[in-house]
Amino acid sequence: MSQMRRTTRNNIQLAQDQGIRVREGKGEDIAVFYELLKATSQRRKFDIEDKDYYLNLWRLLEPHAHVKLFIAEYEHEALSGMLTIAFGDTVVAKRFGWIGTMRWLRPNELLFWKAMEWSSANGYHFFDLDGIDVSAAIALLQGECLPRFLRYSDTRFKLGLGGCAVLLPSTYEFVSNRTLGLLLETSSSLLGIARCKHCSDVSSPTDDHGTSAQANLVAGAIECTTQYQKEKRRRPLGIRATTNFTLAHRQGAGQLCLAHFNT
Numbered sequence: 636m637s638q639m640r641r642t643t644r645n646n647i648q649l650a651q652d653q654g655i656r657v658r659e660g661k662g663e664d665i666a667v668f669y670e671l672l673k674a675t676s677q678r679r680k681f682d683i684e685d686k687d688y689y690l691n692l693w694r695l696l697e698p699h700a701h702v703k704l705f706i707a708e709y710e711h712e713a714l715s716g717m718l719t720i721a722f723g724d725t726v727v728a729k730r731f732g733w734i735g736t737m738r739w740l741r742p743n744e745l746l747f748w749k750a751m752e753w754s755s756a757n758g759y760h761f762f763d764l765d766g767i768d769v770s771a772a773i774a775l776l777q778g779e780c781l782p783r784f785l786r787y788s789d790t791r792f793k794l795g796l797g798g799c800a801v802l803l804p805s806t807y808e809f810v811s812n813r814t815l816g817l818l819l820e821t822s823s824s825l826l827g828i829a830r831c832k833h834c835s836d837v838s839s840p841t842d843d844h845g846t847s848a849q850a851n852l853v854a855g856a857i858e859c860t861t862q863y864q865k866e867k868r869r870r871p872l873g874i875r876a877t878t879n880f881t882l883a884h885r886q887g888a889g890q891l892c893l894a895h896f897n898t
């Protein structure tokens with residue numbers, strides 16, 4: 636908790652003082668969580684899976700302790716909820732929903748903190764906060780301040796919880812048919828879909844010059860993201876950033892990777 640932003644720590648204490656209660660959800664709470672998620676998707680204008688997806692996910696994973704649900708309540712009213720996926724030594728904050736009201740009670744900070752506490756108490760070493768904005772990740776890795784346009788964003792909220800940025804490999808595509816492969820390359824060029832020359836295989840920890848593969852990926856991400864921002868206005872189709880980042884909570888030694896909980 637010491638690595639959290641002081642404001643976040645204060646908000647956690649404030650939520651507790653004002654009577655916010657976080658409880659572990661059960662199967663029947665999937666409907667409650669889904670309404671919170673739906674409210675968030677409508678407010679933020681993004682698509683979500685249907686309710687059956689989450690019901691089936693719970694039915695398949697809950698018997699093996701791979702899914703956990705947390706609900707933040709005030710006077711028995713659900714304000715926010717989080718669905719986490721647990722596998723190996725990591726718990727991932729996979730889906731989050733908030734009713735969008737009673738912000739002053741700070742239910743969300745306490746919700747995330749209680750999920751982290753549960754993860755640590757149950758022997759998990761990592762808590763993955765999932766994606767953050769690429770621009771923020773690059774700034775974080777370079778020791779710079781958060782860009783102004785992210786000052787009131789999900790990314791800033793997650794950064795307040797502490798943690799370190801982790802650079803993930805980009806996605807790959809392979810077409811076994813050579814003709815179709817050439818067609819794909821041609822159509823991609825015409826549509827302006829980016830190919831990142833830096834996001835290649837990083838199976839070995841160092842290159843021929845002894846340079847860290849992680850550092851190469853960071854440098855490549857910075858270059859390709861800068862190029863993407865320059866070309867974005869000319870492209871007929873919007874694309875996702877070619878390099879993905881995630882943020883993980885840490886309690887212990889800081890490095891450019893997930894760090895162990897203190898257990």
